Amino acid sequence: MLLVLTTMLVMISIAAFSLVANEARLASREEDRQLAFEVAEAGVEYYRWHLAHVPDDFVNDVGQHEYHNAFGELIGYYDITVVPPTAGSTVVTINSTGWSEDRPSLKRTVSVKLGIPSFATYAVVANDFMRFGEGTEVFGPIHSNGGIRFDGVAHNVVSSAKETFKDPDTHQTEDGVYTTQADENAVFLAGKQFPVPSVDFNGITTDLAAMKTKATTGGVYLGPSGADGYHITLKTDGTMDIKKVTALAQCRYRSFFWWFDLSNEIWSIDTEAAFTYQSASSLGVPIPENGIIFAEDDVWVDGQIDGKKLTIVAAEEPLTTGNANIIVNNDLLYTSYDGSDVIGLIAQNDFNIGFYSEDDLRIDAAIIAQKGRIGRPYYPPRTSSAWSPAGCNNYINRQQVTTYGSLATNKRYGFAYTDGTGYTTRNLTFDPELTFGPPPSFPTTGQYTILSWQEL
Numbered sequence: 001m002l003l004v005l006t007t008m009l010v011m012i013s014i015a016a017f018s019l020v021a022n023e024a025r026l027a028s029r030e031e032d033r034q035l036a037f038e039v040a041e042a043g044v045e046y047y048r049w050h051l052a053h054v055p056d057d058f059v060n061d062v063g064q065h066e067y068h069n070a071f072g073e074l075i076g077y078y079d080i081t082v083v084p085p086t087a088g089s090t091v092v093t094i095n096s097t098g099w100s101e102d103r104p105s106l107k108r109t110v111s112v113k114l115g116i117p118s119f120a121t122y123a124v125v126a127n128d129f130m131r132f133g134e135g136t137e138v139f140g141p142i143h144s145n146g147g148i149r150f151d152g153v154a155h156n157v158v159s160s161a162k163e164t165f166k167d168p169d170t171h172q173t174e175d176g177v178y179t180t181q182a183d184e185n186a187v188f189l190a191g192k193q194f195p196v197p198s199v200d201f202n203g204i205t206t207d208l209a210a211m212k213t214k215a216t217t218g219g220v221y222l223g224p225s226g227a228d229g230y231h232i233t234l235k236t237d238g239t240m241d242i243k244k245v246t247a248l249a250q251c252r253y254r255s256f257f258w259w260f261d262l263s264n265e266i267w268s269i270d271t272e273a274a275f276t277y278q279s280a281s282s283l284g285v286p287i288p289e290n291g292i293i294f295a296e297d298d299v300w301v302d303g304q305i306d307g308k309k310l311t312i313v314a315a316e317e318p319l320t321t322g323n324a325n326i327i328v329n330n331d332l333l334y335t336s337y338d339g340s341d342v343i344g345l346i347a348q349n350d351f352n353i354g355f356y357s358e359d360d361l362r363i364d365a366a367i368i369a370q371k372g373r374i375g376r377p378y379y380p381p382r383t384s385s386a387w388s389p390a391g392c393n394n395y396i397n398r399q400q401v402t403t404y405g406s407l408a409t410n411k412r413y414g415f416a417y418t419d420g421t422g423y424t425t426r427n428l429t430f431d432p433e434l435t436f437g438p439p440p441s442f443p444t445t446g447q448y449t450i451l452s453w454q455e456l
Contacts, residue, residue, distance in 0.1 A: 035100045038098070040109060040110040048448060076099060082094055083095075090437075125143045126408070139428070205370070225244050230298070240284075332362070351367050351375075356395055361402070373411035
């Protein structure tokens with residue numbers, strides 16, 4: 001009996017010991033597995049830190065790294081691979097594989113997609129007070145570093161960096177975002193936010209310098225024209241016509257006994273003369289692979305693209321003080337609206353809709369006026385007899401302007417005025433494809449944010 005009991009006790013003890021040992025092994029394995037996961041995440045966080053300091057560097061600091069604990073002890077390794085953004089995108093993929101020092105065969109891999117927002121993140125972003133009058137309908141986020149008076153219809157969030165501000169039109173102190181309409185809910189369909197962090201317009205100068213370099217090395221670079229600027233017409237066959245602007249149409253108005261000549265204003269319509277571009281015809285110039293067209297002069301642009309992504313820059317040296325403008329008088333269009341067609345327009349000073357603009361104008365583009373404003377200049381109403389040539393006053397009032405993309409303006413924007421001149425209807429539609437798929441080399445704002453996370 002004693003022998004049987006002893007044997008049973010030994011067998012139970014061996015089984016218990018085996019169970020405990022197995023549980024210990026499983027616990028140790030699970031601990032190493034969890035550590036491998038944490039080390040892999042540490043690799044992702046390390047590369048996020050790297051990109052925060054050098055946003056365009058996707059080559060350095062990849063590969064295998066040691067991972068130490070708070071006491072400086074080596075406890076694991078992570079191996080980083082990076083998939084850079086494709087052309088016209090800011091989305092980067094980071095893959096990090098981690099393992100512990102004690103169990104190198106047990107590895108776990110984390111894949112994270114990061115995107116850095118561009119200035120095209122907003123339907124409208126401004127560095128100044130903004131007033132959106134009745135008749136304005138905006139699809140997409142709106143932000144101003146100043147205050148906002150919004151009396152139209154906003155289908156997305158309207159935000160301001162100001163908690164309160166003094167409205168320059170009414171001289172009254174208002175909330176950062178406000179409306180004069182009776183039913184606020186019918187104006188701000190997605191709400192309003194203030195104060196929020198401001199958006200930096202000054203850093204765009206650095207981006208202009210980088211784009212000039214890219215234009216001279218793999219894009220299209222146009223030096224000072226020696227005339228009034230350049231006229232670029234985009235075409236659906238993947239080419240563009242580039243012409244010098246050698247004359248501006250004249251239009252002037254009389255006030256009492258004095259005539260005010262508008263012919264020297266840069267928004268006037270032009271007559272063009274072809275010129276030689278890089279020892280070839282200026283007609284049918286291929287849109288460059290890197291999509292960068294940089295002109296050291298004023299630029300008129302119109303036409304249509306099909307399956308192309310490009311950025312047109314008008315900027316004069318010195319870049320910090322130059323005053324080049326971009327003018328659109330005729331439709332500028334995409335063929336497809338799925339993100340395959342993208343146009344960026346960056347004016348060092350103003351982006352203007354010209355005097356001789358179409359009555360129903362559409363502009364498909366992400367637009368930046370770095371130091372100036374986006375809008376249509378003010379043309380005062382006068383009787384027909386006060387204008388020369390006759391019929392010139394027919395362009396004072398326009399019917400409808402539609403923008404599809406985004407607007408970034410340093411100074412107060414405006415396509416219409418309180419006396420009824422300008423465009424009666426303004427439709428500002430945000431292109432959501434631009435948020436993380438902006439035009440080539442388009443200026444960014446903020447830091448990389450996580451778009452997706454998964455364990456492979």
